[in-house]
Amino acid sequence: MADSAETQELVYLVTGGCGFLGEHVVRMLLQREPRLRELRIFDLHLGPWLEELKTGPVQVTAIQGDVTQAHEVAAAVAGAHVVIHTAGLVDVFGKTSPETIHEVNVQGTQNVIEACVQTGTRFLIYTSSMEVVGPNIKGQPFYRGNENTPYEAVHRHPYPCSKALAEQLVLEANGREVLGGLPLVTCALRPTGIYGEGHQIMRDFYHQGLRLGGRLFRAIPASVEHGRVYVGNVAWMHVLVARELEHRAALMGGQVYFCYDNSPYKSYEDFNMEFLGPCGLRLVGTRPLMPYWLLVLLAALNTLLQWLLRPLMLYAPLLNPYTLAVANTTFTVSTDKARRHFGYEPLFSWEESRTRTIRWVQTVEGSA
Numbered sequence: 001m002a003d004s005a006e007t008q009e010l011v012y013l014v015t016g017g018c019g020f021l022g023e024h025v026v027r028m029l030l031q032r033e034p035r036l037r038e039l040r041i042f043d044l045h046l047g048p049w050l051e052e053l054k055t056g057p058v059q060v061t062a063i064q065g066d067v068t069q070a071h072e073v074a075a076a077v078a079g080a081h082v083v084i085h086t087a088g089l090v091d092v093f094g095k096t097s098p099e100t101i102h103e104v105n106v107q108g109t110q111n112v113i114e115a116c117v118q119t120g121t122r123f124l125i126y127t128s129s130m131e132v133v134g135p136n137i138k139g140q141p142f143y144r145g146n147e148n149t150p151y152e153a154v155h156r157h158p159y160p161c162s163k164a165l166a167e168q169l170v171l172e173a174n175g176r177e178v179l180g181g182l183p184l185v186t187c188a189l190r191p192t193g194i195y196g197e198g199h200q201i202m203r204d205f206y207h208q209g210l211r212l213g214g215r216l217f218r219a220i221p222a223s224v225e226h227g228r229v230y231v232g233n234v235a236w237m238h239v240l241v242a243r244e245l246e247h248r249a250a251l252m253g254g255q256v257y258f259c260y261d262n263s264p265y266k267s268y269e270d271f272n273m274e275f276l277g278p279c280g281l282r283l284v285g286t287r288p289l290m291p292y293w294l295l296v297l298l299a300a301l302n303t304l305l306q307w308l309l310r311p312l313m314l315y316a317p318l319l320n321p322y323t324l325a326v327a328n329t330t331f332t333v334s335t336d337k338a339r340r341h342f343g344y345e346p347l348f349s350w351e352e353s354r355t356r357t358i359r360w361v362q363t364v365e366g367s368a
């Protein structure tokens with residue numbers, strides 16, 4: 001990689017490059033990685049927006065493929081210098097079976113690792129998640145913790161279990177010999193709850209508020225902090241890691257980094273109101289309008305309904321015992337590990353992240 005530093009020589013592969021985060025990573029790479037020669041975008045579903053990227057100086061190669069298919073992954077990885085593996089099934093609502101979540105998130109990641117080893121790709125960045133740490137099943141708070149904060153990371157839900165297993169595979173693969181005899185260098189990035197342009201759950205809350213006459217009803221105490229990070233900064237962190245991994249392999253290889261920026265510490269609902277408020281929605285109540293036990297009951301009822309209706313339809317509401325537990329447990333990070341290890345500073349200030357997100361919500365279908 002060093003010889004090519006001044007020229008456009010590098011080939012990058014982004015798995016899941018058409019997803020919410022993946023698209024931001026793809027666009028960020030095209031803007032901020034001058035050494036790129038080819039950018040491969042691998043996804044189960046390719047977006048039509050890829051076409052507009054194909055007219056620039058970097059060769060953009062769209063590859064429709066499935067990470068669970070080892071041969072498809074190997075073909076996409078062959079000849080790439082860096083792989084950014086963001087593809088994953090992000091399902092905490094029971095839309096997909098635990099087996100499928102495991103297959104995509106764990107087996108898919110194993111396929112990416114093996115492809116790197118077999119084809120000689122040396123640098124692998126994995127998009128992990130805060131969920132690898134917590135909140136745990138005991139609902140213990142993680143208050144402004146860092147990568148070294150002790151916490152009992154115990155999960156039962158298929159999504160965090162799969163992310164934890166996949167992260168472990170990626171970290172254990174650091175140092176493995178790849179084709180050509182050099183060592184594989186890997187690291188994992190753990191975003192907290194990502195927000196920004198293209199965020200589906202924000203869209204869902206916005207539509208729900210519109211349906212309820214411009215109101216949302218507080219369900220979670222304002223004192224419960226939930227970590228959030230702007231998608232542009234998460235993408236930037238991926239680009240920086242990809243750039244620095246070769247030069248700082250001894251320091252960064254096998255490491256995990258929380259993705260953070262200067263977004264304020266707030267409850268999940270109060271944070272959403274930073275964007276939904278200026279778009280005309282109101283959060284009703286300074287305290288939760290329902291007692292917590294009733295929410296627990298409703299969440300359990302949703303699980304029962306999901307099971308009963310499964311033969312007829314997919315019932316997957318936002319509220320279930322898992323999402324309630326995550327939203328109702330403090331989990332925030334405060335760290336500077338990424339700055340110390342590879343000079344990360346957020347590219348977007350909180351004000352800019354907020355403005356961009358508000359502008360995007362205003363364009364969402366159904367907005368006033």
Ligand SMILES: NC(=O)C1=CN([C@@H]2O[C@H](COP(=O)(O)OP(=O)(O)OC[C@H]3O[C@@H](n4cnc5c(N)ncnc54)[C@H](O)[C@@H]3O)[C@@H](O)[C@H]2O)C=CC1
Nearest residue numbers: 016018019020021043044066067086087088129191193194
């Ligand atoms: N959204 C969030 O708040 C957070 C997300 N993450 C992680 O970030 C990554 C990206 O998440 P999002 O962009 O939010 O999700 P997303 O669902 O928008 O993007 C995931 C992409 O992966 C692709 N994909 C799914 N299964 C695939 C398969 N079998 N083969 C190839 N591609 C496949 C999807 O088509 C999609 O384009 C995931 O790994 C997720 O676990 C981590 C922390 C927070």
Ligand SMILES: C[C@@H](CO)CCC[C@@H](C)[C@H]1CC[C@H]2[C@@H]3[C@H](O)CC4=CC(=O)CC[C@]4(C)[C@H]3CC[C@]12C
Nearest residue numbers: 090092129131192193219268318319323324326327
């Ligand atoms: C109880 C409801 C009352 O309004 C609110 C329910 C909100 C939930 C749907 C979300 C609250 C926290 C979110 C999760 C969190 O940001 C961490 C995540 C990390 C990931 O890697 C994937 C997404 C998610 C699990 C995210 C999903 C949605 C919430 C549970």
